[in-house]
Amino acid sequence: MDATKKSTKDKILDLLKKEVSLTVNDLTDRLNITHMAVRKHLNILEKDGLIQSNEIKQPMGRPLQIYSLTEKGERLFPKNYEGISVEFLHDIKDLHGEESIHYLFKKREQRLTKEYSTRIAQKSTHEKMNELVKIQNEKGYMANISQIGENTYELVEYNCPILAVAKEFKTACSCETQMFKNVLETDQVNRICCKTDRDDHCKFLIKF
Template identity: 40%
Template structure:
């Protein structure tokens, strides 16, 4: 492996494991050109951070060898341009069947998500529903915070939007998210700021409906 001077030793180890799959301490030592003790120190740190894991390779002769590989957590650190593939596919669908079919896909996704999460809202007041929605969105990578303004109003903020590039081109995706929130919370919601439209975050003002207790 050609060493990249712009990368730290830990970053080089992670990249080497990404490209090779599995490597031993000896392999890493030889490729990095540093001492075995230094490699083991970096390996220990990477294991503590949950970025690599090991398995024991038994050999016909000699002592068993520890082989290291990346964990799923480490894999998340590598860039993935899923949005580019999704945009290409949606673009092809729009050309073949029209943008109405793209919007229909987003409508179907909204319905699927509602069916998935609506049960978690049963028998909860609005504050509990907002808290549950924040937990759901955080699990999906939206980096959510929320607060209660008064007895009848709440603010929910999303600091990240995994589909922002798609929503920037297909605004119906944002409308479906707003509709999903309204259905899950059974509340009136206004989006006052949107990442897909150049905002710094997505901000939702949530109001209790008159018929709610």
């Protein structure tokens, strides 16, 4: 959705998804609206069970209210299992062994490599990275790219549409990393943070 057409409540949910936790002041600064307006939206979101607040004691003054998404709030963001369910994968593992799981994810890696390569081919490095982010966002990853050096990029994925699967089968993560290497034609793709390791986001350092 076009960010300019999003409601203030949607923007708050997006910010909490990306930043994990924020105060009223943080939200006021980012949304450029009044404290009163922010609190009004937060009260509604909290009443709907989409966000929660925690008090952080401070050396002086009143405790600080920190807001974050609840499980119900997390469920608003895309979850795209691409026909794969955790139970189904466990059944396959029980029937055919661990190797069958690796084979399935390798097949998925090959399929995605072909799909992504078609769109990224014949582009400059910078164009490749922008197209990669575009594809990931189409798939619900809430991705963002930053160029941090002449030939170095940082890719952040704020949402993982297959998190439930990846938590059970880490090979999903290694296959995604390998797929990026295949598509971008560089071996220097390092996953430095991963949501399956309880990090807030998945983050990659990519060098050409």
